[in-house]
Amino acid sequence: MLKKKPSYVMAILGATGAVGKETLEILEERKFPLASLRLFASKRSAGELMTCQGKEWKVEELTPESSFAGVDFALISATDAISREYGQRLGADGIVVIDDSGVFRMESDVPLVVPEINAHALSTVRRGIVSIPNCTTTPLVMALKPLQDAVGVKRVVVTTFQSVSGTGAAAMDELISQTKDLMAFRDVKTEVYPYQIAFNLLPHIGSFTDGGDCSEEIKIAKEARKILETPSLRITATTVRVPVLRCHSEAINVELERPLNANEARAALAAMPGVIVYDDPSRKLYPMPLDATGKDEVYVGRIREDESITNGLNLWVVSDNLRKGAALNAVQIAECLVNV
Ligand SMILES: NC(=O)c1ccc[n+]([C@@H]2O[C@H](COP(=O)([O-])OP(=O)(O)OC[C@H]3O[C@@H](n4cnc5c(N)ncnc54)[C@H](OP(=O)(O)O)[C@@H]3O)[C@@H](O)[C@H]2O)c1
Numbered sequence: 001m002l003k004k005k006p007s008y009v010m011a012i013l014g015a016t017g018a019v020g021k022e023t024l025e026i027l028e029e030r031k032f033p034l035a036s037l038r039l040f041a042s043k044r045s046a047g048e049l050m051t052c053q054g055k056e057w058k059v060e061e062l063t064p065e066s067s068f069a070g071v072d073f074a075l076i077s078a079t080d081a082i083s084r085e086y087g088q089r090l091g092a093d094g095i096v097v098i099d100d101s102g103v104f105r106m107e108s109d110v111p112l113v114v115p116e117i118n119a120h121a122l123s124t125v126r127r128g129i130v131s132i133p134n135c136t137t138t139p140l141v142m143a144l145k146p147l148q149d150a151v152g153v154k155r156v157v158v159t160t161f162q163s164v165s166g167t168g169a170a171a172m173d174e175l176i177s178q179t180k181d182l183m184a185f186r187d188v189k190t191e192v193y194p195y196q197i198a199f200n201l202l203p204h205i206g207s208f209t210d211g212g213d214c215s216e217e218i219k220i221a222k223e224a225r226k227i228l229e230t231p232s233l234r235i236t237a238t239t240v241r242v243p244v245l246r247c248h249s250e251a252i253n254v255e256l257e258r259p260l261n262a263n264e265a266r267a268a269l270a271a272m273p274g275v276i277v278y279d280d281p282s283r284k285l286y287p288m289p290l291d292a293t294g295k296d297e298v299y300v301g302r303i304r305e306d307e308s309i310t311n312g313l314n315l316w317v318v319s320d321n322l323r324k325g326a327a328l329n330a331v332q333i334a335e336c337l338v339n340v
Contacts, residue, residue, distance in 0.1 A: 007035035014078030015039035022327035091128025135325025137223040146268040152257030155234040163244040205239040247289035256311040287318035
């Protein structure tokens with residue numbers, strides 16, 4: 001679908017957001033072969049200069065009249081409305097769209113890709129669109145895949161502890177300003193979340209269904225089944241927003257098809273590309289958001305057998321939602337497509 005070239009023109013829609021800024025850093029770190037960059041955001045950011053690979057690039061206002069002539073890749077990390085409006089259109093124009101939103105993920109002709117797990121799905125990019133998973137699904141499937149391959153996974157119960165950067169740059173500002181206000185005995189303002197997030201947590205991510213699930217909980221289950229290619233996997237999630245700036249953590253209980261003890265699980269996880277086992281209770285070593293911030297890998301610790309069920313295992317997983325949960329995964333997909 002993509003003509004092999006020495007370097008590529010990339011457009012980033014949402015370049016000034018939390019994911020967009022991280023994408024620029026990752027393109028630089030990984031020396032992605034860029035011929036040039038086109039950065040798009042809303043009117044309020046137009047004209048800003050952003051740096052990548054030693055050059056300054058001017059942010060353009062995204063409008064229906066914006067021209068994408070000559071663009072090879074469009075990475076969309078803006079809003080659902082922008083993904084809906086531009087994803088389809090740019091894909092149809094022959095541009096490879098890598099979309100961060102939930103808009104296309106479950107469509108049968110759109111691959112939903114974590115390259116370490118299902119890069120083979122990239123051979124079926126029919127509409128020009130590839131989706132990346134939700135930032136909690138990616139670390140979950142990275143931890144489940146080696147267990148699935150070793151002995152099979154029967155049922156998963158996951159509880160997430162999701163940082164505010166998962167909601168975007170405005171939510172990070174809200175946590176910081178609420179914390180400052182509280183420390184100065186001032187009233188807090190709540191704009192992004194329905195309640196104060198500083199010194200609190202909210203068992204609510206996305207919208208509620210009639211049955212009482214959060215949309216985020218449903219996304220995790222559906223996306224995990226699609227990526228792992230296990231349509232009948234039983235999986236249930238509870239998603240919680242916590243007052244942490246970066247990195248999502250997950251407590252995962254897995255019921256396996258066949259026995260796998262904790263040491264065998266450690267070995268299987270350690271052999272998974274992109275996973276680091278960080279697990280030594282005797283030295284109080286377990287992954288925390290501050291350890292994983294700015295890191296590419298998914299960290300797994302607190303690996304232990306769950307005696308309350310047959311073939312049960314407990315895991316604690318931490319991963320930087322702006323990196324592997326979003327920008328890094330998108331850039332890795334682009335790398336797979338150009339075979340860097
Ligand atoms: N944050 C995560 O951990 C994460 C993980 C996986 C996927 N995602 C997905 O990635 C996308 C971006 O998330 P984010 O966290 O980076 O959000 P964000 O920090 O709020 O950034 C949003 C970006 O979209 C731009 N934008 C908003 N409205 C626009 C408009 N009308 N026209 C043009 N540009 C507009 C913003 O530009 P201005 O700066 O000019 O307003 C900004 O660059 C979302 O679809 C999200 O679901 C996020």
